Amino acid sequence: MSKTKSQKSTSKKPVSKKTSTKVSAPKRKLRPADQYDNGSYNYQHYWDGRDYEHAAEQLMIEQMLSGRKFKHAVDVGGGYGRLSVLLCKYAKKVTLIDPSKKQLQIAKDFLKDYPQVDAQIGQAEKLPFKDGSVDLAMVVRVIHHLPNPIPMFEEIHRILPSGGLFLIEFANYANFKNRVKHILKAKKMPTQPVDISTSKDNDISFVNHNPKVVKRQLMQLGFKVEDQLSVSNFRSPTLKKRLPKKMLIKLEKALQRPLAKTYFGPSTVFLLKKR
Numbered sequence: 001m002s003k004t005k006s007q008k009s010t011s012k013k014p015v016s017k018k019t020s021t022k023v024s025a026p027k028r029k030l031r032p033a034d035q036y037d038n039g040s041y042n043y044q045h046y047w048d049g050r051d052y053e054h055a056a057e058q059l060m061i062e063q064m065l066s067g068r069k070f071k072h073a074v075d076v077g078g079g080y081g082r083l084s085v086l087l088c089k090y091a092k093k094v095t096l097i098d099p100s101k102k103q104l105q106i107a108k109d110f111l112k113d114y115p116q117v118d119a120q121i122g123q124a125e126k127l128p129f130k131d132g133s134v135d136l137a138m139v140v141r142v143i144h145h146l147p148n149p150i151p152m153f154e155e156i157h158r159i160l161p162s163g164g165l166f167l168i169e170f171a172n173y174a175n176f177k178n179r180v181k182h183i184l185k186a187k188k189m190p191t192q193p194v195d196i197s198t199s200k201d202n203d204i205s206f207v208n209h210n211p212k213v214v215k216r217q218l219m220q221l222g223f224k225v226e227d228q229l230s231v232s233n234f235r236s237p238t239l240k241k242r243l244p245k246k247m248l249i250k251l252e253k254a255l256q257r258p259l260a261k262t263y264f265g266p267s268t269v270f271l272l273k274k275r
């Protein structure tokens with residue numbers, strides 16, 4: 001379940017054309033998304049040594065939500081609650097939804113000082129909320145498991161009222177480094193999700209999305225882009241070794257917005273409003 005895999009951008013095969021731009025999701029039986037329950041993988045340990053990336057995502061939430069207040073925020077695919085706790089600053093009530101029993105078990109301890117966060121089992125494609133009952137939905141580091149994220153987008157659209165906000169972060173296949181690689185190989189940047197899994201043994205999806213396609217899918221569903229950020233712009237072992245963390249964070253803060261329009265970094269964030 002290596003998260004490095006999920007955010008890593010290498011030239012791999014685009015997955016089936018059927019999954020990307022169309023906005024009509026077929027109604028299929030929901031397959032349990034319990035990948036994080038398998039084996040000995042502990043997602044909490046993934047964050048050891050990744051202080052910069054974690055701080056970059058904290059900053060991103062602050063830049064997007066500062067000055068806003070919500071009644072009910074939902075962290076969809078929230079894992080053990082790493083970022084759910086930050087939503088407490090902006091929302092009266094926070095619900096973490098995750099399909100993994102193991103993540104929820106870790107959350108019990110991680111969230112013990114945050115009684116306003118309610119952690120529940122559930123899946124993005126079938127959320128346990130009434131139509132229009134949630135005013136902020138957040139999805140961070142989840143759609144690399146969803147070659148077709150449209151059923152999730154439709155579900156989030158359903159639970160938000162008109163004017164409700166959707167904050168989504170995902171691995172950006174069209175980042176600067178990858179674009180250079182494609183130019184050098186005289187290859188076009190794919191519009192289909194790109195399979196970046198390194199193991200053929202498991203059936204867990206690891207894909208990277210083209211942010212322009214994701215944006216189009218969301219707009220076709222009735223979302224309007226309010227803001228956009230480029231995140232973890234200095235995710236490089238060399239930079240992390242050579243520059244002090246404080247300096248990287250300062251640069252990250254200053255550049256998340258200016259670099260967004262060019263889809264520079266390995267992670268893209270959209271703040272969307274339901275029309």
Ligand SMILES: C[S@@+](CC[C@H](N)C(=O)[O-])C[C@H]1O[C@@H](n2cnc3c(N)ncnc32)[C@H](O)[C@@H]1O
Pocket residue numbers: 003033035036043076077078079080081082083097098099100103122123124125139140141142145
């Ligand atoms: C890399 S973790 C990210 C957790 C959290 N958002 C964070 O940033 O720390 C991916 C999470 O997505 C969850 N997940 C996978 N498929 C999902 C689905 N279809 N619906 C909701 N969550 C899903 C996994 O159980 C896992 O907790």
